[in-house]
Amino acid sequence: MNHFMKKYAAFILACSIHGFLFSQDSITKLQIAVRGEGYFNVSTGGKQEIARTFLVSHNSNNIPSINLLMSTVSFQSKQWQGELSGLIGTYAEQNLAHEIGPFRNIGSLWVANKPLSQIEILVGVYPSHIGLESPVSMDCMNPSRSIVADNTPYYQSGIRVRHEMGDDAIALHFLNGWQRSSIDSMGIIPAMGYEYTTKRNEVNVRVSGFVGSATHQENEGIRYYQHIGLTYQPRVDLSIAGSIDLGYQLKNDIRTFVIAPVIMGQWKMNESIIMNGRVEYYHDPHGMIIGNASGLSAIGYSMGIDWKAMSDILLRCEYRSVKEMRDVMNTRNDHPVLGLHLQWFIAKYLM
Template identity: 30%
Template sequence: MKKLLLICASVLMFLSKGLAQTNNSTMTWSGYVDAYYAYDFNQPDDHLRPSFLYNHNRHNEFNINLAYIKGAYSSNRTRANLAIMAGTYAQYNMATESPLLQHIFEANVGIKLSQKHEIWLDAGILPSHIGFESAVSKDCWTLTRSILAENSPYYESGAKLSYTSPNQQWTASVLALNGWQRIKRLNGNQTVSLGTQITHKPNENLTLNWSTYYGNEGINGINQKRYFSNLYAIYQHEKWGFIAGFDYGSQQKANTDGYNNWYSPVAIVRYQLASKMRLAARYEYYQDKNGVIIQTNTPEGFQVTGYSLNWDYQVTDNAVFRIEAKNYHANSDIFTEKSQPKNDNLAITSSIAVQF
């Protein structure tokens, strides 16, 4: 990890000196640190919260969820981003990637294909085109992520062709990907996955988005087609804000014509208490009876309802303190407390996040 950081930092510093001399180009540096403490009332002995969580998932210990350093270059016709990360998010969310790639938060390049229109082709390791939540908790309305966000891609590897209308109200993208949140493709799978995204912002208060994914999730020649759709709307008016989202997925059963389905609705409401204080409440439900995304080894599969309440204090423009209480209730005993099965999980999480 140290060697990787030194190499990347040296390369970026060298490039920034040369690129900064290019006409109409900029090179900017930024960083982010999210320190947290979470207490799970089920008190897991291994300090690990439920396995379907990848952010803020260590119990009863102070830790770093995500820390990164990012360099971003842009000019009239080209752009590039490289961000190196560490933290428990990287440890658990990138566990299936090769060690050298587990600390890459973002690494991509882009070229503008038209002088008159905003048409860009970007390639590399990109932020996911799915969902309204990212791994950067400071940018999200709640401290922790929804179940649907934790179990859909945070990142993707491939190429994206995007177009933004002159009035900035419409953005459309088509993507060719290595798979469902994968940098390296599955063994024996030669199929390119596809993604689409359409975003409409009719005014400064409303955002509407529809994203899709299609790919083969089978390995070693097994055919398991996956279809996935993500819809959400974000509305902000003065002190009040609302988010409504809905995910639906369908995946082919191995070597059959049948399909298993899963879905998840989520709703978040946020209220500005004062100039530096906000409240946010969330309701969510996630159903995956056949264990396509989340396996439980129970007859009922994964059927979980979640509620959370979030309080934020904006210390400065770039720093926020947050605390959140969240409870999960399942249809079956998929959680454990002192080695005993139970159907509830309550946790309190606090965080200090600084962006610079």
């Protein structure tokens, strides 16, 4: 880890300690938590293999695996909040492989302050403002992640300025590239994000975007990315979510683009049994985000059932199929997978 990276990490830790110490004059909550997910994907290939390269979550087939094991320490007071989490698993191995040193196992490292009741300033490594899904499966409608979720940032680093206005909120993000927490010898990758969220009765709306450089590569132009997502809950036991993502970037003098709509749903049959499903389409014909020259055009669906064994333990089963529509070299290109997932969450307040 270079000298600048050490200063960067030390600065965030110092801010976190400062916030914790100077919040002792008010009620402070200190919590430790452990989240985990084991899974076993059975594919038609019948052998141990890595799933398609465009997936970073649940990407091992025919072998029991840990997708995510994350330990978190967080604190919260009237004006200050902070969080530090470390993680391991196949998700971290795939999605954080480009990071430097210990940042390959850092899920979050941030501190936030509220100078005014409606204004919050956050600095560090924190969850992405783009999308409806999280790397923590227990927080999501479906056991697996959609293609678009696995190909947009799950986390980001920089500074966020957020203004809350009742049920509405707007935020500006001053970022270090497209999903990057570490800073290499070439310095920060300049980028910006924006976000608007609103809640109206049963409807939640999120409009978010990204404008800036994704990498240090000189042959890549500015990336423009727009996400529009909506969650509708007409009843306590029924939730429906939909989103569309649009992207554009000039790469190697080629105008590349992405179109990715998704619809997800969840129905709680009773206190223990939950049904879920998803339909998705992902079109990146020139490899704007997908890491190959031929790009990707795929349609997929999933159906699942969950059993809530305890308040903090969830057993999930899902059948998923993704058909690569432009895979002309492979006569069988639908790749169905049956996945079994065991997810758990343990938390304890120390203060």
